[in-house]
Amino acid sequence: xxxxxxxxxxxxxxxxxxxxxxxxxxxxxxxxxxxxxxxxxxxxxxxxxxxxxxxxxxxxxxxxxxxxxxxxxxxxxxxxxxxxxxxxxxxxxxxxxxxxxxxxxxxxxxxxxxxxxxxxxxxxxxxxxxxxxxxxxxxxxxxxxxxxxxxxxxxxxxxxxxxxxxxxxxxxxxxxxxxxxxxxxxxxxxxxxxxxxxxxxxxxxxxxxxxxxxxxxxxxxxxxxxxxxxxxxxxxxxxxxxxxxxxxxxxxxxxxxxxxxxxxxxxxxxxxxxxxxxxxxxxxxxxxxxxxxxxxxxxxxxxxxxxxxxxxxxxxxxxxxxxxxxxxxxxxxxxxxxxxxxxxxxxxxxxxxxxxxxxxxxxxxxxxxxxxxxxxxxxxxxxxxxxxxxxxxxxxxxxxxx
Numbered sequence: 036x037x038x039x040x041x042x043x044x045x046x047x048x049x050x051x052x053x054x055x056x057x058x059x060x061x062x063x064x065x066x067x068x069x070x071x072x073x074x075x076x077x078x079x080x081x082x083x084x085x086x087x088x089x090x091x092x093x094x095x096x097x098x099x100x101x102x103x104x105x106x107x108x109x110x111x112x113x114x115x116x117x118x119x120x121x122x123x124x125x126x127x128x129x130x131x132x133x134x135x136x137x138x139x140x141x142x143x144x145x146x147x148x149x150x151x152x153x154x155x156x157x158x159x160x161x162x163x164x165x166x167x168x169x170x171x172x173x174x175x176x177x178x179x180x181x182x183x184x185x186x187x188x189x190x191x192x193x194x195x196x197x198x199x200x201x202x203x204x205x206x207x208x209x210x211x212x213x214x215x216x217x218x219x220x221x222x223x224x225x226x227x228x229x230x231x232x233x234x235x236x237x238x239x240x241x242x243x244x245x246x247x248x249x250x251x252x253x254x255x256x257x258x259x260x261x262x263x264x265x266x267x268x269x270x271x272x273x274x275x276x277x278x279x280x281x282x283x284x285x286x287x288x289x290x291x292x293x294x295x296x297x298x299x300x301x302x303x304x305x306x307x308x309x310x311x312x313x314x315x316x317x318x319x320x321x322x323x324x325x326x327x328x329x330x331x332x333x334x335x336x337x338x339x340x341x342x343x344x345x346x347x348x349x350x351x352x353x354x355x356x357x358x359x360x361x362x363x364x365x366x367x368x369x370x371x372x373x374x375x376x377x378x379x380x381x382x383x384x385x386x387x388x389x390x391x392x393x394x395x396x397x398x399x400x401x402x403x404x405x406x407x408x409x410x411x412x413x414x415x416x417x418x419x420x421x422x423x424x425x426x427x428x429x430x431x432x433x434x435x436x437x
Contacts, residue, residue: 052107058091060437064429065094068406071422072097072105078410079105079256080392080422083317084430085325086437087401088333093318099256099409110242110316111256111409112298115207116393117313119386120234120243121214122161122347122368123323124226127233130343134221136161136367140213143221150194160213162351162365163203166195168288168358170208171277177293180208181306183226187216202354203365207289211310214368226307237338238326240319247304247314255304255314256409262295262389269295284358311389320394320405324385328396328403348384348398372397374431375424383431393423400434 057065061084068082079097083090099105128134134143136158141148147155155165170180173189180186190209198204206213215226222229227246235243247255263269269290276286297303303312322333327348331339339347347367356363364371372383372395385395390411396403406423413420 052093055095055107056090056093058086061092061430061433064426064433065092067429068094068426069096075101076410078259078408079109080111080406080408080410081105081109081317082426083321083405085321085328085333085403086434088325088329088335090318090321090325093321095317097408097410105256106254108254108316109256110244110247110251110254110314111392111407112258112303113313113315113320113392113407114311114388114390116315116320116386116388116407117245117309117311118210118214119369119394120230120313120315120320120323121211121218121226121309122386123327124229124233125157125161125214125218125368126339126343126347127237128218128222128229130339134218136346140165140217144191144217146188146191149192152195155195155199157217158351158367159199160217161367163206163210163356163363164199164352164365165206165213166197166199166204167193167209167213168196168204168206168284169193170289170291171273171287173209173291177291177297180291180294180297180308181302183212183215183307186212190216196357198357202357203352203363204284205288205356205358205363206310207358208291208308208310209288211308211312215307215309226309234323235319237336238319238322238333240322242314242316242319243323244304244314245307245309245312252301252304258298258390258409258411260411262298262411269293281360288358313388315407317394317405317407320407321403324394324396324403324405327384328398329401330398344398348382348396372427373424374427375421376428376431380431387423391420391422395427397431397434400431400437402430402434404430 075098081095084092095105097105099109273290276282326333326338330341331344350364369384372385383397387393392407394405
């Protein structure tokens with residue numbers, strides 16, 4: 036088996052395992068994971084777990100395409116999972132005083148002050164309280180969403196939704212552009228360089244990509260089925276939902292025209308769209324969240340100071356999200372780490388993506404769990420399913436007994 040090239044980690048190096056890693060205490064979890072992938076219809080995926088800052092599970096199974104098995108170096112498009120990575124870039128800058136959560140976004144990005152947004156803070160933006168959830172009609176045509184400069188300029192000029200003053204509204208697509216532009220302006224560096232210097236290199240794992248290097252694109256699993264809900268054409272669904280009061284905000288936030296074709300366009304890997312086009316593996320995500328679950332330290336090295344981790348994991352709002360219709364308990368860039376149990380863990384947080392990929396940290400047990408897959412959702416809908424919540428529940432139950 037091939038292994039990934041190591042990055043330096045504050046004087047240390049980290050390599051992908053030449054074979055699967057399974058701590059015997061997590062055997063039940065690994066069995067549950069392998070049971071998900073029987074044939075090509077289930078696609079493939081990977082699962083990685085850290086406990087107290089050290090890896091205990093790193094496994095993969097299934098198919099990256101109809102002809103190819105999932106390998107140890109396979110990566111996949113993870114949709115909104117990338118919001119958590121983008122947020123962590125910002126926290127690394129905040130750790131060094133480059134960004135202050137309670138300063139206005141316009142302090143770093145003056146054009147953002149337009150249309151009454153001069154007082155919106157970084158903290159509000161990270162907790163989806165900027166009122167800029169609308170992506171439908173933001174720029175002309177779906178291909179324009181790949182133009183970061185055009186999208187960020189449109190967001191800077193946009194008028195915020197007044198509901199932001201009372202409740203959060205999930206910025207399903209726009210969040211990534213907002214964070215990317217803010218961090219770039221505050222640091223003076225392109226966002227892709229920030230991802231490399233603030234996340235990939237310190238963690239010793241290179242598979243944190245929005246713009247995927249051309250030489251690595253052969254490793255990307257093919258996602259399926261199409262993201263059209265219930266098999267109905269995207270345009271028809273988006274239009275119908277935009278006319279229904281209870282679903283209008285979901286359509287405005289996450290269903291721009293032509294998005295179903297855009298996500299299958301290889302050109303998305305040339306673009307910076309951190310709200311949805313992040314390409315990762317479970318190993319990378321589990322390591323990052325492993326630091327967040329362990330007071331900022333992973334593999335014996337500090338990634339974030341403990342006081343910064345305490346801030347980013349603090350619930351910012353418990354109000355019902357006016358886009359999603361439920362309380363998300365937004366932290367600074369992360370939501371509650373929902374698991375399949377009646378009583379949700381109080382301090383778990385992370386970010387899940389359309390289709391089922393995602394990752395979370397649980398500081399109470401020192402656990403992080405990451406699951407990525409190319410099989411979007413289930414037979415009824417591609418949007419989400421219970422694979423990660425069930426895996427997360429099992430992992431937490433094991434960690435709680437240790």
